[in-house]
Structure formats: C-alpha cells, structure tokens
Amino acid sequence: MIDESLFRQTMSHFASGVTVVTTALGDRLAGLTVSSFASLSLNPPLVLICIDHNAASHDVIAAAGQFAVNILAEDQEYLSRRFAMHDGAKFAPHSFTMSPNGLPLLNGVLAQIECRLYDKLPGGDHTIFVGEVIAARVFGGRPLLYYRSGYHQLG
Numbered sequence: 001m002i003d004e005s006l007f008r009q010t011m012s013h014f015a016s017g018v019t020v021v022t023t024a025l026g027d028r029l030a031g032l033t034v035s036s037f038a039s040l041s042l043n044p045p046l047v048l049i050c051i052d053h054n055a056a057s058h059d060v061i062a063a064a065g066q067f068a069v070n071i072l073a074e075d076q077e078y079l080s081r082r083f084a085m086h087d088g089a090k091f092a093p094h095s096f097t098m099s100p101n102g103l104p105l106l107n108g109v110l111a112q113i114e115c116r117l118y119d120k121l122p123g124g125d126h127t128i129f130v131g132e133v134i135a136a137r138v139f140g141g142r143p144l145l146y147y148r149s150g151y152h153q154l155g
Contacts, residue, residue: 015147018076020083021049022096022104023060023067029091029104030060033084035146036126037069045133046118050126056086061129062120068103069113069131072144074153079106080144101135111138 022031036050047069051058061067072080083090096104105112115131122128145152 012148015145015152018072018080018144018146018151019049020070020072020079020106020109021051021057021061021067022070022106023057023064024098024102024104025060025064028060030057030064031083031090031104032057033080034069040130044118047113047115047131047133049129049131050123051129052126054125058127061117062127065117066101066103066134067115067117067129067131068099068105069115070106070109071111071113073108073110074142074144076108076144077151080146080151099135109139110141110143112136 016035019034019037020031021034022029024030032051032055034049034051038048040046040048049067049069051061091104096106099105099114101114103114113133114135116134117129118132119130120127121130142154145154
C-alpha cells in the first residue's frame with residue numbers, strides 16, 4: 001500500500017477549483033470547503049462531492065437531503081479558509097442568501113449549484129454524496145485555484 005504522505009504529496013500536484021458546500025437543516029446552517037467536487041452526468045444532471053466522515057457538515061448534509069455547491073472566485077480565499085475551520089461562525093451576516101429551495105448560497109461566487117441528494121456511496125474515510133442538480137446560476141469571473149497546498153489565480 002502507498003504511504004499516506006506520498007499519496008497526499010502526489011495528489012497536491014492536481015490543480016482544482018475551490019468550492020464551499022452549504023446546506024441547512026431547520027435553522028441550522030452548515031458548510032465546509034470542498035475540493036473533491038466533480039460533474040458526474042448530464043442526463044440526469046448529477047454532481048458529486050466527497051465529505052470526510054468526521055466533518056461536522058457530513059451528517060447535516062445526509063439528514064437535510066440537499067446541498068449547494070458554491071464555486072469560489074479568485075478573491076474569495078478568505079471564504080475557503082473560513083469554511084475550512086472546524087469551529088467558529090462561518091456564515092457572516094449579509095454574506096449569503098437563502099434560496100427558494102432553503103439552501104444558503106454565498107454571495108459573490110462564480111457559480112452556484114443546488115442539489116437534491118440522489119445517492120450516497122462509501123469512499124474509504126469519506127462519503128461520496130451524489131446530487132441531482134435542481135437549480136444553477138452562473139455569475140462569471142475568474143476562479144480560485146488550489147495547487148500544491150496553496151491558493152493560486154489564473155496567470
């Protein structure tokens with residue numbers, strides 16, 4: 001089996017966009033920074049996110065049965081860092097709006113994707129949540145990138 005540190009170092013060479021996944025269960029808002037996000041299918045429109053079993057938002061996403069993917073813009077590293085924290089206030093006043101579907105959507109992002117939970121699959125120490133896209137919005141701009149354990153912008 002491959003050494004965990006070598007695997008982590010190798011995977012850091014894959015550049016990815018940065019997202020914040022948000023959800024709500026009653027009055028409880030939950031969210032976390034997620035780099036494991038991908039389009040899965042066009043028909044039906046499906047995306048997937050991979051969430052660590054120990055993440056506070058894991059069980060909230062499962063119980064809520066829906067989630068939103070907020071694709072961050074190049075000037076939103078602060079949001080990625082805020083939502084990567086385990087504690088603290090992640091949802092600052094006036095930094096998000098609630099969608100008609102009851103999901104918190106972050107302001108100023110490149111795009112938003114709202115999903116209904118379609119399936120969940122085991123993935124080692126993560127759960128693979130498959131979401132059926134029920135709404136999407138594109139605002140445009142330039143993406144925040146994550147590469148070799150640091151944040152970057154397109155050149």
